[in-house]
Amino acid sequence: ETDPVEAIKGHTNGFGVDVAIDAVGHPAVFEQAFYARDLAGRVVLVGVPNPSMQITLPLLEVFGRGGAIKSSWYGDCLPSRDFPMLVDLYLQGRFPLEDFVTEAIGLDDVEEAFDNLRQGEVLRSVVVLDK
Structure with missing residues (x-):
């Protein structure tokens, strides 16, 4: 019933979180994680998406927010x-x-x-x- 991005920003004085983890692997959840992070924050994709899933983000938003977007496969090990x-x-x-x-x-x-x-x-x- 509540917009999760707005709820997170409400709990962080409008800033967002330092690290947002998408443990689901769904484009809608990833987008929420992307917008719920603080400027220069990090989004980590842990959940494995379906091979057909795609995400579209405005490139200016990716650039302007800074930070990092990454996936974590087996905890980033080989x-x-x-x-x-x-x-x-x-x-x-x-x-x-x-x-x-x-x-x-x-x-x-x-x-x-x-x-x-x-x-x-x-x-x-x-x-x-x-x-």
Whole structure:
């Protein structure tokens, strides 16, 4: 019922946010993120868009607002290079992956796990198929 861009600007004294993240990957959400950021702020596209989706922004707006527009694929890593490095760090005991997992669940527990995640009760649930 509320224009999200106006609501964000209302909470930031009219400036907008320093970083706006589109975790949905939809052109309408990306445009909202673009206009909800402060001048020289950053928009980060994390959500994966449908291959047919396109966005059109006035180029003068892109130029005049400054800042950065970027995507983040796998957290801006190169999987072929970085995943083996992370595995090595884990095997050396220097990257405690277990600290990132709150619980291991069975497939039947997924809906409850999403509820727990939304309520902030867990950081990450991992589905284990033989559980």
